[in-house]
Amino acid sequence: MSEHDQPGTGTAALSIGALSRRTGLPVKTIRYYSDLGLLPVAGRTSAGYRRYDEAAAARLALIRTLRELGLGLAPIRRVLDRQAALADVAAAHADALEQQIRILRLHRSVLRALAVREPDLTEVERMNDIARASAAERHRISEEFLDHVFAGLRVDPQFEQLMRRARPDLPDDPTPEQLDAWIELADLLADNDFRARVRQMAEQHSADEQMVAGRRDSRSSAEVAERVAALAGAALDAGVDPASAAAAPVVAELVGVFAAHDERTDTPEYRAWIRASIGGGTDARAERYWQLLAVINGWPAVPTRVPAWEWFAAALAVHTG
Secondary structure, eight states: OOGGGOOOOTTOOBOHHHHHHHHOOOHHHHHHHHHHTSSOOOEEOTTOOEEBOHHHHHHHHHHHHHHHTTOOHHHHHHHHTTSSOHHHHHHHHHHHHHHHHHHHHHHHHHHHHHHTSOOOHHHHHHHHHHHTOOHHHHHHHHHHHHHHHHTTOOOOHHHHHHHHHSOOOOOSSOOHHHHHHHHHHHHHHTOHHHHHHHHHHHHHHHHHHHHTTTOOOHHHHHHHHHHHHHHHHHHHHTTOOTTSGGGHHHHHHHHHHHHHHHTOOOOHHHHHHHHHHTGGGGOHHHHHHHHHHHHHHTOOOOOOOHHHHHHHHHHHHHSOO
16 A cells, blocks of 8 residues: 555545645655644554644645745745745735736737847847836836927927826736837837827917917817717718719808807818818827827827818819819
8 A cells, every 4th residue: 555545544544645636735745744843643543654634634725825926935944834924925925926926918019029020139138128117217208209209399388298297107016008109109209200200290280270370269160070970970981972062061160160169251262271281180190199198108098080171172173162
C-alpha cells in the first residue's frame, strides 16, 4: 500500500492521498508544503506514512486559496504563523496587483496600436513612451499641438480657449478603452497632415468670424450642427441622391438655418460661402479628435456625423443657384 492509501485512526485520520482528493492539490505539492513546515503533520503510521487532521485540511485549503490569489509562500508563512495579519498581507498584495494590472494594460494598449501597422524599432519605442507618459507629458503633447495650430493666427480668443481647455485628462486608473484612445490621439496629434488640416480649419474659423461679425455663439452653432445632422442625415438614410431634385428642398431648409444663424440672406454667394466654411464637418479625423477626447475624459460619446455633412456639402455643390 502507498503512503496515501494507508488507513489511519483517531484525529489524524487523513492520509496524504485523501487530503489530495479533498483539496484537488497534487500529492507532490502537499508533501512539499509539509516539508517546508507550512502544513504540519498530525502523526505518522507505524510505517512512517504521514497523517493529517481536520485542522491541517483547513490550513491547506487556506494555503491553496492564497496561492490562487497570487501570494508567495513567504507571506503565506507569516500569515499562518501569526507573524502578519491576513488583512495587511492581502492589502499589500492587492496594491502590488494594481500596479501589475496597470502595466499590463499599458502593454496591451501598445500592442493593439502596433498590431495595426508594421512598426520599426523607433516606432515601438515611441508608442511605448506615449502609453507611459505622465500627466505633465500628456499636457505638453497637447499644448505643443495647439501652439502649432494657433501660432500667428488671429482667432476668436474664446474659440482658442475652448480648444485649450478640451485637452486629454487621462485618469490615474484608466480603462483599456481610455488607454487605447490616448495612444490613438497622441499619434493623431503628431501627424503633420492632421496638424496642417486643423490649422487650416482654425484659419477658416477666423475668416468666418470676421464675415458674420461676431454674431455666432457656441450654443447656436451647436444647434445648427444638430440640424445638419438631423436633416442631411435623414436624407442620407433615405437614399436621397445629393444631385437629385429631391435634395433641393433639404438644402434650402438647411441654408435657411445657416442664414438665420448668421443674419444673412440665401443667395448663391452665401451658399458658396457655406460650402467653403463647412470643411471641418466633413473631416473624419477632426471628428475622431473629439471622439477620442470624449473617451479619455469620460465625456458623453460624440456621434459620427461626417457622412451627413458630406451629403450636405455634395448637395450644396449641386444646388447653389
